[in-house]
Amino acid sequence: MQDREKAFIRALVRSNATFGIGDDGVEISNFVVANDAFFEDVHFKRAWGSLESIVEKCFVVNLSDIYAMNAIPRFCLLMLTLPTDFKEVGKLAKIIGNCALKHKVKIIGGDTIAGDKLHFSLTFLGQRQKSRILTRQSIKKGDILGYMNPSSVLTHTKTQAFGKNTKILKTALRFHQHRKIQSNTRFAKPILYPKMLLELNSIARAGMDISDGIFMELPRLSHLNRLGFKVFKPKGDWLYAPEEYQMLYAIPKNKLKKMQNFAKKHRHSFVPFAKAVRGKYRESKKNWHT
Amino acid sequence: MQDREKAFIRALVRSNATFGIGDDGVEISNFVVANDAFFEDVHFKRAWGSLESIVEKCFVVNLSDIYAMNAIPRFCLLMLTLPTDFKEVGKLAKIIGNCALKHKVKIIGGDTIAGDKLHFSLTFLGQRQKSRILTRQSIKKGDILGYMNPSSVLTHTKTQAFGKNTKILKTALRFHQHRKIQSNTRFAKPILYPKMLLELNSIARAGMDISDGIFMELPRLSHLNRLGFKVFKPKGDWLYAPEEYQMLYAIPKNKLKKMQNFAKKHRHSFVPFAKAVRGKYRESKKNWHT
Known part of the structure; x- marks a missing residue:
């Protein structure tokens, strides 16, 4: 946007x-x-x-x-x-x-x-559902933020690991109009895991699916929740990748193990990357859409 | 369409x-x-x-x-x-x-x-509402079809009588892009009469608002209700006028007087124009939109 x-x-x-x-x-x-x-x-x-x-x-x-x-x-x-x-x-x-x-x-x-x-x-x-609606709000100080990463067993190819869409979208835009894009990528063919989501949603405090990239969502989450985020995972594609359509969850710290076990059951990993702290989160980088 | x-x-x-x-x-x-x-x-x-x-x-x-x-x-x-x-x-x-x-x-x-x-x-x-939803269906043989015509007291000008949009739209399309259209017309500024509609809806058997013109709606109503319509009002602008956003109602014959009195109370007239009969209604004329 x-x-x-x-x-x-x-x-x-x-x-x-x-x-x-x-x-x-x-x-x-x-x-x-x-x-x-x-x-x-x-x-x-x-x-x-x-x-x-x-x-x-x-x-x-x-x-x-x-x-x-x-x-x-x-x-x-x-x-x-x-x-x-x-x-x-x-x-x-x-x-x-x-x-x-x-x-x-x-x-x-x-x-x-x-x-x-x-x-x-x-x-x-x-x-x-009978259980509550999950929104982007009600994150609390100390909560852990993480994203879902599907195991390569589930995905079309190994390029499907979370974060690879950056490269694929860059290529697609460079060659736009003129050629097909790799069809075996999450960018071309995102996959839903509804059963898993409905299960994990009930553990989380807040959640959203990542469309513009985590770096775009963090300032919004920060503004909505009046909290900052201390990112402890080294920056990389995972932070900037757009259109991953995987969940970003905020969970209470003591639910981390449970979350990771549930994710594993569905052949995903829950990758923690930040902690909610007092303050405000800012990041400035442009969106992918023109 | x-x-x-x-x-x-x-x-x-x-x-x-x-x-x-x-x-x-x-x-x-x-x-x-x-x-x-x-x-x-x-x-x-x-x-x-x-x-x-x-x-x-x-x-x-x-x-x-x-x-x-x-x-x-x-x-x-x-x-x-x-x-x-x-x-x-x-x-x-x-x-x-x-x-x-x-x-x-x-x-x-x-x-x-x-x-x-x-x-x-x-x-x-x-x-x-507590009362039932009004749809285009459940018209019965013998029902009277009519449209709502606001009295000139209610409307911006006398040109607002039902059916005048044909001329206004033709002019607008002829001069398109290049000039403003008359702002005191129902084509430029349609008016809602919610209070009246919610009252009249409860009398009607079926209803819809007229956007493409009655001549476009009759074949659709005919198809949906598996009935034909015998149009007894002489053809004219009222039949072809698009974008009137007035109601077309189908009512049981014995409710005609009641409908007309209610309409009058709201400074409208209910104008009967056809009767539902056995068969199929066909009319062929093009739509206004490109």
């Missing part, structure tokens, strides 16, 4: 017309509701891969937001623009339908219009 | 991944949820009027869908693209905030990204 978009949101919040802004979704009645745009030439290039992989990614990044808040995705509204030069209308509908079926989500409405590019905007409704 | 968009929706429905498609919104738990795109150069031209009037119309056409289903708009998710040449970011946020406050809606999330044009996509959640 660029400065202008941030300025817009700040001004909107000042208007007193907002509620629950700050998390990926918001709790309304029994549901968590979230909306995300997935626009051609902003979030993806059509040349990067198949229609299937584009639709799957569009769904997964949204579903990930819902699971991250400890809810189960049930319904979806789809806003779609169809470019006039786009010939595969029926095929796209079939792919979207199959993707929704696969993820057990019903498409309950939306809007389809003609446009210059293939843009998606999805609104998801997730059903809340 | 053009043929390609129709084909998309038909194919999507065939996938079995949809639920409740056919009405403007769908009932989920205690809410009616609806999504509509409001895109620059598709639904409006920036030169047509002030930012205030664009935002107001964007909200009203969505709110109208929610009231039409007999629910009260409460929450909104806003997907917005900000063109790089757009300088009034703070002003726009303030206008949107004020518009939400005015219509008693909380903005609970969304997405803001950079784009070529000023596009909006709004998802509204409306709280259902």
Whole structure:
């Protein structure tokens, strides 16, 4: 998100017309509701891969937001623009339908219009669990922050270890429009682990899925929780990697062992990297999206 | 909506991944949820009027869908693209905030990204009333179809009588980009009558708000209800006018007097124009949107 978009949101919040802004979704009645745009030439290039992989990614990044808040995705509204030069209308509908079926989500409405590019905007409704909604807030001083790293057994290739997306996205942007990107990467094909998330969410104090990169999320978490973070893991790709769509959790210190055991059961590791401290966290680096 | 968009929706429905498609919104738990795109150069031209009037119309056409289903708009998710040449970011946020406050809606999330044009996509959640949700279905043979026509006392000018939008939209499209459109028209500034709608909705068997024009809605209603319509009012602008955002109601024949009296109380008239009969209704005329 660029400065202008941030300025817009700040001004909107000042208007007193907002509620629950700050998390990926918001709790309304029994549901968590979230909306995300997935626009051609902003979030993806059509040349990067198949229609299937584009639709799957569009769904997964949204579903990930819902699971991250400890809810189960049930319904979806789809806003779609169809470019006039786009010939595969029926095929796209079939792919979207199959993707929704696969993820057990019903498409309950939306809007389809003609446009210059293939843009998606999805609104998801997730059903809340009996256990509480997980938000980005309520981190306490002394809590441990960590991210989930899937074991190489689970992933497409070894390049799937957390943090490798930096290189892949840089390459994709350099060659944009002109060639496909590696399809066996989490950048092209993020994977959800819903069963694990719903289990781990109940241990955590706060959580979110990492879309812009941990270095982008830490200042936001710091602001929301009025706490600073002492990063004890040496800086590296893990800090800057965008679009990992893995969970970042804040847990009470005494739950670290439990968290790591649960993660292991699901063939992941929970990698602690920071401790919540008094103060404010600042990091300045630009976002990946243009 | 053009043929390609129709084909998309038909194919999507065939996938079995949809639920409740056919009405403007769908009932989920205690809410009616609806999504509509409001895109620059598709639904409006920036030169047509002030930012205030664009935002107001964007909200009203969505709110109208929610009231039409007999629910009260409460929450909104806003997907917005900000063109790089757009300088009034703070002003726009303030206008949107004020518009939400005015219509008693909380903005609970969304997405803001950079784009070529000023596009909006709004998802509204409306709280259902104790009385039932009103849909486009359950029309019975013999029912009377009619539309609401606000009295000239209520409207900006006399040109506001139902059906005048045809001429206004034709003019707007002819001079598009280059000049403002009359701001004292329902096309530029549609008006909501929520109190009246919530009262009349309870009398009706089915209802919807008229966005594409009655001639576009009749075949859809015919298909949904497996009934035809015998139009007894002479054809005219009232049949073809788009973007009226007034209600079309189907009522039992014996409720006509009651409906007309209620409408009168709110300084509207209920204008009957057709009767539901056995069969199928067909009309072929193109839509207004490109």
